[in-house]
Amino acid sequence: MLAKTTLEQWEILQAVIDLGGYTQAANALHRSQSSVSYQLSLLQERLGITLLTIHGRKAELTSEGESLLAQVRPVIRSFHGLEARAHSLKMGEQSSINLVVDSTFPKDRLFHLLSAFQKQHPATRIHLTEVLRNETPKQLKARDADIYVITQRELDDIAGQWLMNVDFIAVAHCHHPLFTLPTPLSHEALSRYPCVEIVTRTTPHTQPSSAESWTFTTFEAATQAVLHQVGYGWLPEARIAEHITRGELQILPLQQGERRTTPLYLLAEEKGQLLSKEILTLISLLFGRL
Numbered sequence: 001m002l003a004k005t006t007l008e009q010w011e012i013l014q015a016v017i018d019l020g021g022y023t024q025a026a027n028a029l030h031r032s033q034s035s036v037s038y039q040l041s042l043l044q045e046r047l048g049i050t051l052l053t054i055h056g057r058k059a060e061l062t063s064e065g066e067s068l069l070a071q072v073r074p075v076i077r078s079f080h081g082l083e084a085r086a087h088s089l090k091m092g093e094q095s096s097i098n099l100v101v102d103s104t105f106p107k108d109r110l111f112h113l114l115s116a117f118q119k120q121h122p123a124t125r126i127h128l129t130e131v132l133r134n135e136t137p138k139q140l141k142a143r144d145a146d147i148y149v150i151t152q153r154e155l156d157d158i159a160g161q162w163l164m165n166v167d168f169i170a171v172a173h174c175h176h177p178l179f180t181l182p183t184p185l186s187h188e189a190l191s192r193y194p195c196v197e198i199v200t201r202t203t204p205h206t207q208p209s210s211a212e213s214w215t216f217t218t219f220e221a222a223t224q225a226v227l228h229q230v231g232y233g234w235l236p237e238a239r240i241a242e243h244i245t246r247g248e249l250q251i252l253p254l255q256q257g258e259r260r261t262t263p264l265y266l267l268a269e270e271k272g273q274l275l276s277k278e279i280l281t282l283i284s285l286l287f288g289r290l
Contacts, residue, residue: 008080009043010072012036013051016059016069017069085123094278095126102264103130103219104166106238113285124278132217133262134199146279148267149286161288168260170252171240172232183258184255194231198222208257234260 015025016036026033044051051065061069073220085095089212101110114126129143133151153160172178181189198219214230216222219239220278226233237259245248251258255273266286268275275283 004046005043007076009039010069011076012039013043013065013069014073014076016040016052017061018114021057021059025052028236039123070271078129081122087123090146092238093121094124094276096127096142097279097282098127098129098139098145099147099148099149099282100129100131100143101149102133102151102166104144104168104239104262105149105164105264106166113282116285117282121278126282128161146269147286148269149264149281150267151262151264152267153263155267158267158269163264163266165264166264167237168234168262169240170232170234170258171226171228171244171249172252173227174250176232178252179233179250183253185252186255190232190252192195196222196225196231196233 012025012029012031015028019025019028020282022036023032025031026036029036036045040052047068049064051068052059053062054060080172114128117124117126129145131140131143132149135150137152137155140150140152148155148158148160149163150160176193178185178189178193193216197213197215199215199217212231214225216225219236222233223240223243224236226230226235227243233251240249242250267282268283
């Protein structure tokens with residue numbers, strides 16, 4: 001069943017209200033005032049309700065008009081977005097980018113650069129997939145990404161560029177028994193307590209038999225496990241900074257190395273053609289060049 005009203009009529013109603021009257025709307029829409037008046041009369045006639053009342057020279061919405069206009073505004077915005085995207089596709093812009101990012105990548109930085117990308121290329125969608133650092137090359141290749149930000153320097157025939165280092169620190173809850181032992185803590189002391197690990201579901205168990213380990217598939221779950229004294233763990237410093245500041249987590253005074261560094265590399269697959277300007281923009285944002 002076809003709609004009784006048109007998007008054009010609703011846009012005219014929106015213009016009349018937002019701009020303050022028929023004359024202002026007519027000027028903005030490059031129409032005659034009689035054309036604006038006719039379309040609004042037709043809109044109300046087809047709906048069978050009054051949307052507008054005139055007070056002096058000012059048009060005001062009825063309660064029904066206010067309710068319906070509020071409901072149609074997102075539709076108008078979406079339609080304009082659709083037309084803008086169609087124009088971008090016509091001009092050859094890439095419609096979507098598959099981005100695979102290691103879960104250790106700082107979230108604030110990630111969402112800041114994605115927001116910046118959206119402003120530059122609003123018609124291009126980003127499909128973001130987070131992965132754990134122990135995914136195999138075969139698993140990563142199966143994701144068929146345009147851009148990878150991962151711990152592997154190479155992926156088949158794709159060479160990566162160093163992007164950043166992520167620091168991991170050994171931490172435990174402030175009331176964990178490890179903090180009652182003589183310091184610095186040896187490997188033997190650590191082996192008496194569970195170690196919280198982040199792994200994929202297919203990762204084989206690698207913890208020495210002298211220590212119990214608890215495995216989780218997300219950093220959020222692993223962090224909560226450490227906070228609840230399930231065990232100690234090596235967690236990304238940037239992701240747990242607030243917990244350390246509040247004193248909930250404390251850095252373990254280890255005999256050897258309280259900090260481990262994991263490099264992240266950026267790999268971009270050309271897939272038989274030159275990288276699009278959208279992919280190049282995202283790469284520049286990831287490197288902090290824009």
